[in-house]
Amino acid sequence: MQGPSRAAAAASREAFTGALAAGADRSRLAEELFAAVDVLDGNATLRRAVADPSREGSDKAQLIERLFSGKVSAEALVVLKGVAAQRWSSERDLSDTLEAYAVESVIASAEAADRADRVEDELFRFERIVAADPALRAALTDTQAPVDKRADLVSSLLRDKVAPETLVLARQAVVAPRGRRFDRVVESYLETASHRREQQTATVTSAVPLTDDDRARLAAGLASVYGGTVHVNTVVDPRVMGGVKVEIGDEVIDGTVIRKLDAARRAMGA
Structure with a gap:
């Protein structure tokens, strides 16, 4: 990230940590933030409007309010508005930061259940298994295949074998790589976990x-x-x-x- 985005990420973090401190349902917060990233990634006009450095932060926060109020929890709305109100160097920096907060919410949920180490281990091992199996890697990373099919494949492989937070992150890495290779997505998730911890x-x-x-x-x-x-x-x-x-x-x-x-x-x- 360039300087303005680093400052924006630092400023927006207060909204995120405040939401966690206020007792937000961490699993729900993660789900809602991942969904918001998907909305932004899928709508270039909206993404440009929210990340436009020439617009006042309050205007962008109001735009988020109009779009998401009543559709996400109050805590998620606070985080979304806090991120949108900042001045970002690029649209990608904004959405990447939201994704990182979503991942961190999952890790925070694992911490509350005293299984954060387990989640890191399981996610790392799953990436290694995928890397070692070309057929599996091809099936999970085939963007022409329906998203539901790829998500179901992850569930069939991991359900009842890993922590619920591991399953959430593994599925997310497969269904929403956001233009990255699977191993790079998992690497970014693990880096977020290490940073949080x-x-x-x-x-x-x-x-x-x-x-x-x-x-x-x-x-x-x-x-x-x-x-x-x-x-x-x-x-x-x-x-x-x-x-x-x-x-x-x-x-x-x-x-x-x-x-x-x-x-x-x-x-x-x-």
């Missing part, structure tokens, strides 16, 4: 599954180095042969056997 996320690749104790020790070790809280996502890849590779932020710590063998071969000029 004020933590960093590390992706750890190992030859065999890590135990819960292994993950806890690794998270603690990374937290001591990078500060704050670190959430660990794990990937099993037998090709690494042994050791682990850790990706956190822009850094990669590669301690795998295959990496060491590659280094040895290079040293010998092989």
Whole structure:
């Protein structure tokens, strides 16, 4: 985001956090905000009007009031008006911010049920499963297929197997990618979760599954180095042969056997 949009996002956040603090039904708030993003994405004229930097913020808030009053909860209306009233650098920044608030509402719902870690783990694992299965990936990302069909496929795969918040986010990522690849959508959702929870996320690749104790020790070790809280996502890849590779932020710590063998071969000029 450019400067004006960063300021707009910061200013609009007060409306969003206020809605959560006021006791908004977080699941309903997420649903309504996702629906509002869909409305804006589907109506270029409306989107331009709401994001028009030359219009007064109060005028844009009144436009939102006319359009959504009586159709969404009072809390959702406050958030929508708070976002619309700001001055955005681009239309996409406005709708992206609304989407992020919707995702954050889902994570807040998971936090209230003490399963936010579970949701992050499940969403990450689902993306990896999809990435590893070309046929499944094609079925879920086929924009020519009816939305309901793709949503039903996600439900059939995940219902009763994951937290309800995971199912909501997985379905949303499939039915409303908003021009992005599925993996990028999930990545953005996980980044929003990390931002809300004020933590960093590390992706750890190992030859065999890590135990819960292994993950806890690794998270603690990374937290001591990078500060704050670190959430660990794990990937099993037998090709690494042994050791682990850790990706956190822009850094990669590669301690795998295959990496060491590659280094040895290079040293010998092989």
